[in-house]
Amino acid sequence: MKSSAIAVSGLRKAYGDKAVLDGIDFEVAAGTVFSLLGPNGAGKTTTVNVLATLLRADAGTVLVAGHDVATATRQVRAAIGVTGQFAAVDDLLTGRENLRLMADLKRVPSGDRVVTGLLERFDLVESADRTVSAYSGGMRRKLDLAMTLVGRPRIIFLDEPTTGLDPRSRRTMWGIVRELVAEGTTVFLTTQYLEEADQLADRIAVLDQGRLVAQGTPDELKRRIPGTHVRLRFADLDELDTAARILTGATRDDQELILRVPSDGESRSLRALLDRLDEHMINAQEFSVHTPDLDDVFLALTGRTSAEVIAQ
Template sequence: MNSTVLEIKNVKKNFKGNEVLKDVNITLKQGFIYALLGANGAGKSTLLKIVTGLLNSDGGKVTIQDINIADNPVAAQKLFSFSSQNSTVDGVLTGYENLHLIAKLRHERNPRKVAESLLEKFDLTEAKDKAVSNYSGGMRRRLDLAMSLVGNPEIIFLDEPTTGLDPKSRQDLWDTIKEMKLQGKTIFLTTQYLEEADYLADQIGFLREGKIVASGTPDEMKRIAGADKLLLVFNRNEDTDIALKLLESYSPEKKDNCEISIDLTEDITTTLNVLNALTTENIELKTFKMITPTLDDVFMTLTRGRK
């Protein structure tokens, strides 16, 4: 059974009378990836600063491996690493020098070996002697992640790790983060990208106006937007009207002149029954497809305030 690594309980934060965080509660288990989703200004970065001890809260408690970060920040900070939105690498130094320096600062026994091992792990060996100022955005973020692994932290905090990256660099970084999880790391990340949360996370929290308005697995989140749907497309309006009457027991919804949507409570059974009914009545379909809600649909549902 996975133990709890991070617990955020009833965390609050006010700035000049503006309540930025309102009783935020999150629990993260060992070896899991948690994605905190929210638009700009939702409070994601503020929460991450409180969780990592860079900012005091106005209420609530944060514990990492049962250590209260407000009471003992030094002990807690030894258990994690934090990669902010802005890369912390030194552009003047080479990739190797950046890692070697961090390894020495973290009192690693063999900083040279640590640096070389991480350069290889993050596919940076060929560029190890280049100044980081000459690295691409994706290479910089990989180096930043490599630096976050120095000292073998229990948990890794990533604040919008792929912001500003091109699609290929973003996918490469996602694969790197997944690989870190496979190696047993616990990861807490913030993101604006719904696709990123869906691809990476075991658990997702939606932060809106300082509150967690929904949380769960990606599949659980998608159910907020409704059931899977069967979309039927006909060649003629007449066929569409006949099908609406024939399939009345399935509560069909007319989407367009020649389109009908049906909620799938039992995906396979409902689909087969609908198609059999249409075939029996010789109603010709142009095409059909199953549509599964996405996190984009969930985001739209939540931002409209619907439950």
């Protein structure tokens, strides 16, 4: 069991009479990726700001790296790095100068060596001495994350780090996140891209209207949503007809010769289904299990799809 990098209990934050966070609880294990999902306005950025000591909570207890964010702000800030929704880089400086400035501010020993290492790691060596105003969106985001890593923080908050990036740049960022976690860094990720959370997160929490409506691994959340089914493809219509008669509750596609059978996806259920086909000497040419994806989970829990959220 990994130790806790972040522990949140009863966290509340309101603006006037509007509760943005209404008593949320969660823990993040050290050396893992924890993803917070939710529609726009659900309270994701507010949560990050409280955990990163940028905003004071109204109630609750928040421990980051073992320190209370309210009473040990200095210790928390020494242990974390934050990359916000928009790249916090200086357009008038070069990439190297941005990193050097951050190293100076954090009083990092051997700053030049650290800067050179980060430029190499993020594939920014060739553009290191160009002003950031000439950088692409993907390069700016990589530089922003590189600046966050100056000082080697134990916990990193990534607040929608790949918004607006093309698919190639997004996957590059995913690779960097995986490398960080492999080295023992804890990553707290908020994102509107459900594929991103599915690819990266060890655990996911879904926030809606200030409350956590679900927590678990990606697979655990998917299993909570009905819709798992076995997909069978047959050689001809006669076999499809026979299979449809014996497998009650199935839906069929005559054109594709496919039968979809509701199932919980567990081995015992699958074995029973195949045994029934064998009893009637029916052979399925293709057999696969399909489960709901995170978009189905998001829709079921919040009443909205991820596409609707991103389109706003």
